[in-house]
Amino acid sequence: MGNFFTTPLLFWAGLIGVALPILIHLLNKRRFRRVDWAAMDFLLQAQKINKRRVKLEDFILLLLRCLIMAFLGMLLARPFFTSDAGGGLFKSARHERVILLDDSLSMNAKSGGTTPLTEAGKAVTNWITTLASNNTGDSFTLVLASRPERAIYRDEPLTEDAVSQILEDIKQLDAADAPSQLPKALSEIEDMLDPSANGRTAVNRIVYVVSDFRSRDWAPEAQKEVFASLKRISEESAGLYLVDAATGGSAGSTDNVVVEEVAVRDKALIAGVPTEFEVTVRNRGRAAVTDLAVRLTAGEMLPIERVIDRVGPGETGAASFTFTFARPEDLSLIEPVRLKAEIAPSDGDGLPDDNVRYFPARVKQGLRVLLIDGDPSSSYGESETFFMQKALSPRGRAISGLDLTVVDDSDLETLPLVDYEVIYLSNVYRLIDGARQRLEDWVDAGGGLVVVLGDQVDEESYNKDLFREGEGLVPLSLAGIQGDEEGNTWTLVEPQEMSHPVLKLFDGDGSPLLAGVKILQWWSNQAAQAALDSGKVAVLAGLSNPEKTPLIVESSFGNGRVMTVTSALDLDWGNWPTEAVGYLIMLQELTRYMAPQRAGEGVFPVGGALVHGLELTEFRPDGSVITPAGSSLPVRALPKAGGEQSTNWEVRFEDTPRRGIYEIELMPTDGGDPEGVLFAANVDTSEGALERVDLKAEESAMGESPVEIVVASASLMDLGATKSRTEFWRWALYLLLAFLCVELIYGWWLGARR
Secondary structure, three states: OOOOEOOHHHHHHHHHHOHHHHHHHHHHHHOOOOOOOOOHHHHHHHHHHHHHHHHHHHHHHHHHHHHHHHHHHHHHHOEEEEOOOOOOOOOOOOOEEEEEEOOOHHHHOOEOOEOHHHHHHHHHHHHHHHHHHOOOOOEEEEEEOOOOOOOOEEEEEOOHHHHHHHHHHHHHOOOOOOOOOHHHHHHHHHHHHOHHHHOOOOOOEEEEEEEOOEOOOOOHHHHHHHHHHHHHHHHHOOEEEEEEOOOHHHOOOOOOEEEEEEEEOOOOEEOOOEEEEEEEEEEOOOOOEEEEEEEEEEOOOOOEEEEEEEEOOOOEEEEEEEEEOOOOOOHHHOOOEEEEEEEOOOOOOOOHHHOEEEEEEOEEOOEEEEEEEOOOOOOOOOOOOHHHHHHHOOOOOOOOOEEEEEEEHHHOOOOOHHHOOEEEEEOOOOOOHHHHHHHHHHHHOOOEEEEEOOOOOOHHHHHHHHHHHHOOOOOEEEEEEEEOOOOOOOEEEEEOOOOOOOOHHHOOOOOOOOOOOEEOEEEEEEEOHHHHHHOOEEEEEEEOOOOOOEEEEEEEEOOEEEEEEOOOOOOOOEOHHHOHHHHHHHHHHHHHHHOOOOOOOOEEEOOOOEEEEEEOOOEEEEEEEEOOOOOEEEEEOEEOOOOOOOOEEEEEEOOOOOOEEEEEEEEEOOOOOOEEEEEEEEOOHHHHOOOEOOHHHHHHHOOOOOEEEEEOOOOOOOOOOOOOEEEOHHHHHHHHHHHHHHHHHHHHHHHHHO
């Protein structure tokens, strides 16, 4: 029935509706009860004379009512004739030409002095010009594969004025930085073909998919979905053609070199501290590339150049750069830096558009470390964090790269934790519920927490609130303080994981940097065996006492890390601070390890969302986004999902169609100068894979679907409708109205006569 009706189900519903008049007729007959009486014999004798005529009249009336129901179903099902089924009796009024144009980056691959996008533009221009000159009355729809949700033209009549504008727009088309979304684009075409969804009556739509048919868009994992869409489109349309725009010269070589990644080996970019960058390039061609020049440019400075001797086919090569960002005297003047890594075009580079990669260098004063002192003191050397401060920020010309803030535990409820990468909780008595929840949320979001125990710790509170049967921040349950309070006996440190980043510098014969460390007191503790077996908890170092008590224990919590030290890091419970070199190295390495990797934050693919957290106590919710083109667009922060009561909101910006550096400008609440946060949008490197699919194999894989593969030079008029169809629902409506009138008049006449 799909060959005759747009919505066959409604036609079947109409046929079922034919039973309604019959059912009503039968029910009406059952409403009367037979009662015999004396005069009935005379009436029966009279009825026999007219019985046949009455039955015939009733049958005609019932037939009219059944036909009304049948034609009502036919009208709703919207019947049509195809060009072949109609035998030429019905002629289609017009066609809508739907063109899905692949405008992905690979369409700019150069070969033979042209590109697939150039050839596709020429073909579409010729098609439209020919259609307009033939006065066919056809309309035009253009959908781009990079942004299929917004058609450039939608059922646009090819009038003289419209054609000139269409041709000008096609001439201005360039390859998009955003990748092709072929499955989504085909889904949009399916929606256009569905008359029940868009209410459009024109059914003669011919679809053309114009592409270079690179392997990326026709990968095996996407083929099932793509082929299913093509099959449905071919059934619903008047014709479906896959137009190859990369035949001949534009198919060209598949040789190409891509800048694949800009990586930072450090966890943060610190002003005044040398930073190591590594630029990775991939050779996607079939021949080796030699003497490849790679340049790294920071802001307005002259580029730094490195040469990669050789990159084999299909292999990657890397160029290393060391760069030191300027450290101004006024650290509040540190600004982010725009980085660009690029390679020079070469003879074996088919797609120069992927030779550049951008990186947002968010330069900081240092890794932001918060020390929460549970036993503060104004006396020299008595504070719980006194020696920790000396080790994390030692005096001297060398810059430690750490930016310290020291507070006591009363500030934990109001301090904006989002400003810090690492937090030390040092000998804190207990955490009230509000502070504990804020700390858990911060760690869950990726923060690094170091919990250092001491004599002020409330055992019951820690076990109840922080351990929480193994579900809390701390992976250990505490069971009292052990050791010699008088300091006459001690235990030693026994590393368990010498390959761990925190302890690897202590590796060697007898661990000389740990040999002199004496631990006088510690918290007896126990980690759940299930957590140890699962790898969620790891013991980095223990003590040499008979119980082999864990000393440094690492665990995960959400997206963050927690490191628990079961002894104090001051002179109350040991002499570790007096072992200056080992103490300094351990704290420095521990802090850098616990810090989340944020040096590469702000890198996202073209077309992705730009997201940045904003603390309302520091910045206003209204800001602006500076695009790579230099335009300024307004943006406003909104509460995070489920966090309407929180002051930590979120800026989200999704209009990112072009590669380059984007910058959010935020206004401080104190009225100071705006602060900028950099983001970098980069193209999808898979677009650099220029291998083409085997179109003959794809045609075979699609089975018997009526899909034709043609070249871009073919005439659009030659690619005519193979199954054009014309609806005749108006005739069905006229017949329905006619039957209604006849039934009404006939029924009235019968009633009046009888």
